Amino acid sequence: MDLIRLNIRGISYSQTQTGAYALILEEDFGKRKIPVIIGSFEAQSIALALEKDITPPRPITHDLFTTFAKSFHIIVKAVFIYKLIDGVFYSNILFQNRETDEEKEIDSRTSDAIALAIRFDAPIYTNKEIMKKAGVYMEMKENNTGNSSFEKTIDNIENQLKMEDLEETFSHLSETEINELINKALESEDYETAAKLRDELTKRNLH
Numbered sequence: 189m190d191l192i193r194l195n196i197r198g199i200s201y202s203q204t205q206t207g208a209y210a211l212i213l214e215e216d217f218g219k220r221k222i223p224v225i226i227g228s229f230e231a232q233s234i235a236l237a238l239e240k241d242i243t244p245p246r247p248i249t250h251d252l253f254t255t256f257a258k259s260f261h262i263i264v265k266a267v268f269i270y271k272l273i274d275g276v277f278y279s280n281i282l283f284q285n286r287e288t289d290e291e292k293e294i295d296s297r298t299s300d301a302i303a304l305a306i307r308f309d310a311p312i313y314t315n316k317e318i319m320k321k322a323g324v325y326m327e328m329k330e331n332n333t334g335n336s337s338f339e340k341t342i343d344n345i346e347n348q349l350k351m352e353d354l355e356e357t358f359s360h361l362s363e364t365e366i367n368e369l370i371n372k373a374l375e376s377e378d379y380e381t382a383a384k385l386r387d388e389l390t391k392r393n394l395h
Contacts, residue, residue, distance in 0.1 A: 190315065190316050191268075191313040191314070191315060192215050192216065192218075192313065192314050192315065192316060192319050193215070193216040193311055193312065193313055194213040194214065194215060194216070194222065194269070194312045194313065194314055195213065195214050195215075195216060195312075196211070196212070196213060196214075196234070196238065196302070196306070196312075197212040197213065197214040197221060198212045199211055199212070199231050199234065199235055200212065207227075207228060208225050208226065208227060208228070209225070209226050209227070209228065209230075209231035210223045210224070210225055210226075211223070211224045211225075211226050211231070211234065211299070211302065212224075213312065213314075215319060215323065220319060220323030220324065221323065221324055222269075222277075222314070222318070222319070222322045222323055222324075223322075223324070224277055224298055224299070224302075225275075226298075226299040227299065230297075230299035230300065230303060232248075233248055233249070233250045233303045234299070234302060234303050234306060236248070237250070237303060237306040237307050238306060250300070250303040250304060250307060251307070253304065254304065254307045254308065257283075260285075261285055261286040261287045262283055262284070262285055262286070263283070263284055263286060263308050263310070264281055264282070264283060264304050264305055264307075264308035264310040265282045265283065265284045265291065265310060266281075266282045266305075266310050266311050266312075266313060267279055267280070267281055267282070267296075267301040267302060267304070267305040267310060267311070267312045267313065268280045268282070268293075268313050268314070269298055269301075269312070269313070269314040269315075269318060270314070270315060270318075271318070272318050272321055272322055277298040277318075277322075278295070278298070279295075279296050279297070279298040279301040279302075280293045280294065280295055280296065280301070281293070281294050281296045281301050281304060281305075361388075363389060363392070366385050366388060366389055367389075369385050370385045370386060
């Protein structure tokens with residue numbers, strides 16, 4: 189089977205599914221791209237792995253798995269996106285034990301597979317059939333500041349991490365301070381944190 193290597197081109201908000209993101213994969217030596225719809229947690233995990241300067245206060249699931257695997261000399265050797273059915277991509281992760289050279293291929297969600305591939309610097313592949321079926325020509329738009337949609341997503345995730353540090357202190361904040369945080373969350377398009385802050389205000393008004 190002829191394989192096509194894919195590179196991560198960016199992450200943008202999904203225009204078709206609320207609360208979802210589109211992970212854009214681009215073929216090597218070509219211009220076709222594959223948009224893969226992923227959830228917000230997976231988008232955050234992938235973006236954090238790509239942006240080396242951002243470290244979450246506590247390890248997220250993919251970081252924990254990476255540390256666990258490396259502790260037992262297991263690496264991700266490659267990821268294969270091998271099937272597409274009803275808009276859902278199916279993937280396998282090829283693991284290797286560096287001590288014994290034993291290899292094992294395990295089924296995985298595509299978003300999880302890619303999140304791990306980045307952390308292990310492993311290549312991502314698909315086949316000609318999927319590229320023919322799902323590959324599209326698309327331009328990555330830039331905003332007024334010259335940042336791509338992917339860079340904007342990185343900024344939003346960094347802001348979200350900062351907001352999560354404040355979440356535990358919501359109960360000690362005044363209503364004025366909470367409203368200020370809501371405005372900041374909305375400005376960074378961090379609607380989840382804004383909703384949590386509003387929930388805190390609502391709880392106070394009920395008492």
